[in-house]
Amino acid sequence: MKRILIIEDDKKLSDGIRLAFHNEYSCSQAYSLQSAKDSFDVRQFDLVLLDINFQDGNGMDYLTEIRRESSVPIIMLTANNMEMDIVSGLELGANDYITKPFSLMVLRARVNVQLREDGHSKDIFKDGDFYFDFSKMEFLHKEKILDLSKTEQRLLRCLTDNKGRVVNRSQLIDEAWQGEFEFVEEHALIVAINRLRKKIDVDNQDLANPYALA
Amino acid sequence: MKRILIIEDDKKLSDGIRLAFHNEYSCSQAYSLQSAKDSFDVRQFDLVLLDINFQDGNGMDYLTEIRRESSVPIIMLTANNMEMDIVSGLELGANDYITKPFSLMVLRARVNVQLREDGHSKDIFKDGDFYFDFSKMEFLHKEKILDLSKTEQRLLRCLTDNKGRVVNRSQLIDEAWQGEFEFVEEHALIVAINRLRKKIDVDNQDLANPYALA
DNA sequence: TTTTTAGAATACAAATTTGTAATATCCACG
DNA sequence: CGTGGATATTACAAATTTGTATTCTAAAAA
Numbered sequence: 450m451k452r453i454l455i456i457e458d459d460k461k462l463s464d465g466i467r468l469a470f471h472n473e474y475s476c477s478q479a480y481s482l483q484s485a486k487d488s489f490d491v492r493q494f495d496l497v498l499l500d501i502n503f504q505d506g507n508g509m510d511y512l513t514e515i516r517r518e519s520s521v522p523i524i525m526l527t528a529n530n531m532e533m534d535i536v537s538g539l540e541l542g543a544n545d546y547i548t549k550p551f552s553l554m555v556l557r558a559r560v561n562v563q564l565r566e567d568g569h570s571k572d573i574f575k576d577g578d579f580y581f582d583f584s585k586m587e588f589l590h591k592e593k594i595l596d597l598s599k600t601e602q603r604l605l606r607c608l609t610d611n612k613g614r615v616v617n618r619s620q621l622i623d624e625a626w627q628g629e630f631e632f633v634e635e636h637a638l639i640v641a642i643n644r645l646r647k648k649i650d651v652d653n654q655d656l657a658n659p660y661a662l663a
Numbered sequence: 664m665k666r667i668l669i670i671e672d673d674k675k676l677s678d679g680i681r682l683a684f685h686n687e688y689s690c691s692q693a694y695s696l697q698s699a700k701d702s703f704d705v706r707q708f709d710l711v712l713l714d715i716n717f718q719d720g721n722g723m724d725y726l727t728e729i730r731r732e733s734s735v736p737i738i739m740l741t742a743n744n745m746e747m748d749i750v751s752g753l754e755l756g757a758n759d760y761i762t763k764p765f766s767l768m769v770l771r772a773r774v775n776v777q778l779r780e781d782g783h784s785k786d787i788f789k790d791g792d793f794y795f796d797f798s799k800m801e802f803l804h805k806e807k808i809l810d811l812s813k814t815e816q817r818l819l820r821c822l823t824d825n826k827g828r829v830v831n832r833s834q835l836i837d838e839a840w841q842g843e844f845e846f847v848e849e850h851a852l853i854v855a856i857n858r859l860r861k862k863i864d865v866d867n868q869d870l871a872n873p874y875a876l877a
Numbered sequence: 878t879t880t881t882t883a884g885a886a887t888a889c890a891a892a893t894t895t896g897t898a899a900t901a902t903c904c905a906c907g
Numbered sequence: 908c909g910t911g912g913a914t915a916t917t918a919c920a921a922a923t924t925t926g927t928a929t930t931c932t933a934a935a936a937a
Contacts, residue, residue, distance in 0.1 A: 492825070518827050520785050532766045539772040542783035545759070552746045558753040569756035571734045572786060572798045584786045584798040586816065598924055599813065602800065611706070613732050637926050643885065644924090812894055851896055857915065858894090879937080886931070893924065902915065907908105 450475045451495040451564055456485045456511075457526060458503050462549075466498065469553040474560070482506040491515050496563055498556075499543075501527040501534070509538060516542035522563040526556075574609040579649075581609060590649060600625050601645045664689045665709040665778055670699045670725070671740060672717050676763075680712065683767040688774070696720040705729050710777055712770075713757075715741040715748070723752060730756035736777040740770075788823040793863075795823060804863060814839050815859045 453470060456479045457463040467476040477494070479485035482503045491497055497515065501508035512523060525538045530548035538546045545559050568575030572584040580589040583606055588595040597605065607616060607624035622638055667684060670693045671677040681690040691708070693699035696717045705711055711729065715722035726737060736759075739752045744762035752760045759773050782789030786798040794803040797820055802809040811819065821830060821838035836852055 516783060520783060520824075522785075532768055535769050536772040539776050542781075544776060554746055555749050558750040562753050562758060567756075569730060569734060571736075583800075586813065599800065600925075610734075634927075636928090639884070640886090640926075643887095647886095814895075848897075850898085853914070854896075854916090857917095861916095881934100881936070883934090884932085886929100888929075889927090891924100891926080893922100895922070896920090898917105898919085900915100900917075903913085905910105905912090907910080 452477065452493065453560070454479065454485070454489055454491060454494040454497045456482070456508070457498065457500045459500070465553065466556065469557060470560070473557075482508065482511055485511070491521050492519050494521060496522045496524065496560060498524050498526045498560075501525065501529055501538075509534075509541065512538065512541050512543055524556075524559060524563065526551075574612075576612070581605065595648055597645070597648060600641050601648065604641060604645050605649075666691065666707065667710045667712065667774070668693065668699070668703055668705060668708040669712045670696065670722070671712065671714045673714070679767065680770065683771060684774070687771075696722065696725050699725070705735050706733050708735060710736045710738065710774060712738050712740045712774075715739065715743055715752075723748075723755065726752065726755050726757055738770075738773060738777065740765075788826075790826070795819065809862055811859070811862060814855050815862065818855060818859055819863075 451474050453474045453476045455463050455466055455476055457466070458480050460480060463478050463480065467478060470476050474496075477489060479488060483505050499508050499512060508525070508527070512525070515521065515523065520542075522544045523542065525535075525543045525546040526549070527534070527538075527546075528549045529535075535546045535548075544563055547556060547559060566573055566575075566582075572582060574581040574583070578591045581587070583602070586602065588597050588602075588605070603625040604621055607621050611620075618635065618638060621642070622635070625638070625641065665688050667688045667690045669677050669680055669690055671680070672694050674694060677692050677694065681692060684690055691703060693702060697719050713722050713726060722739070722741070726739070729735065729737065734756075737757045739757045739760040740763070741748070741752075741760075742763045743749075749760045749762075758777055761770060761773060780787055780789075780796075786796060788795040788797070792805045795801070797816070800816070802811050802816075802819070817839040818835055821835050825834075832849065832852060835856070836849070839852070839855065
């Protein structure tokens with residue numbers, strides 16, 4: 450279960466969030482900036498909800514501090530709906546900015562967006578028995594790890610980015626050899642594709658017949 | 664320059680956005696769903712701004728349609744600030760949802776979040792002369808491409824994810840060998856790190872002295 | 878049917894990557 | 908100073924990846 454750190458001095462609100470997320474996420478709570486710093490390492494979390502106004506400091510400063518050492522998704526959660534606050538929050542590295550009062554449903558939806566593994570995000574591809582996480586270099590078919598070489602990964606990326614489409618050769622070549630293809634003959638692509646197919650070993654039409662005449 | 668497709672039937676607004684983005688992004692405009700479908704291939708864009716209410720259909724349906732074939736970032740741009748619309752927009756695969764009226768500054772900030780390459784995003788690391796894009800498998804040092812092997816990439820990922828910190832061996836081992844390390848002796852890690860260092864060839868303290876005793 | 882052509886499959890050598898071992902270096906501690 | 912422990916470096920062989928050549932197959936054209 451993914452872990453969320455709620456840094457929010459309004460205990461009612463904080464508890465409400467934790468309760469609302471109870472089934473989906475494992476929440477930890479800090480009621481002040483200092484206690485957040487003392488008790489938690491943001492790196493241990495998959496997402497941080499961060500308020501701005503605290504007795505003991507400014508959440509925006511803490512945002513900056515976090516961003517110096519981590520790129521954990523951060524959603525600012527605040528009553529300040531001043532344009533400038535939103536803009537600077539996002540520019541300082543926040544991933545989203547929600548102004549109070551907000552609905553827990555909407556908050557949940559926005560949290561889900563940050564944590565999505567549903568294939569709607571750029572780097573995760575999900576289809577049938579396949580699960581590819583390009584950013585983690587994790588390629589699964591029915592839970593089984595596919596060990597792909599670098600070119601295979603690049604080809605696969607090009608194919609999944611164009612799911613349902615016929616990808617022509619030059620596209621695949623561009624993706625896999627990025628400009629260094631002058632030194633290689635086109636037939637290498639065929640072989641590379643062939644090897645990729647063998648590894649993923651499917652008759653999945655999308656992947657098995659991935660390109661057409663250039 | 665990154666390309667944005669604005670699908671919005673309010674021409675004033677659409678033009679306003681294009682104008683506001685003029686210096687940063689290259690915008691194309693569609694004033695109806697049909698013209699968007701006819702004239703553009705969303706795949707050619709880095710981001711889509713999508714309204715919901717059109718004469719000729721529902722933006723939400725088009726969102727779903729796009730998501731069947733592409734994971735291009737999509738920001739819904741709409742007067743509907745009904746909770747349920749927001750929730751379902753995000754669930755259907757939108758990356759953000761902005762309700763009209765909105766400030767162009769805020770819109771810009773939210774667009775920038777989606778397109779950020781500033782190292783605040785999970786998969787891009789930027790520091791000094793280094794630029795690593797893990798999701799694209801692109802590793803640069805002063806514009807020069809670093810050709811990293813699979814384990815090197817994984818180790819680097821572990822190190823950049825923990826920038827500024829000392830990473831202990833077991834962490835690196837977990838990241839690079841993901842559970843298959845029983846068959847390998849620990850010294851392999853040392854050698855792998857060594858090779859990585861040689862490739863990135865630096866005395867950058869962060870990277871050159873990356874781990875401590877387990 | 879035969880021919881032609883594009884693509885698939887196999888084989889093999891060159892290049893790269895990877896694990897292990899052997900050796901060298903560094904540094905804290907006595 | 909040395910010695911011991913830890914890390915660094917180098918070397919080498921095994922495994923993997925990759926490019927090219929060759930053969931095979933299938934389907935369209937003649």
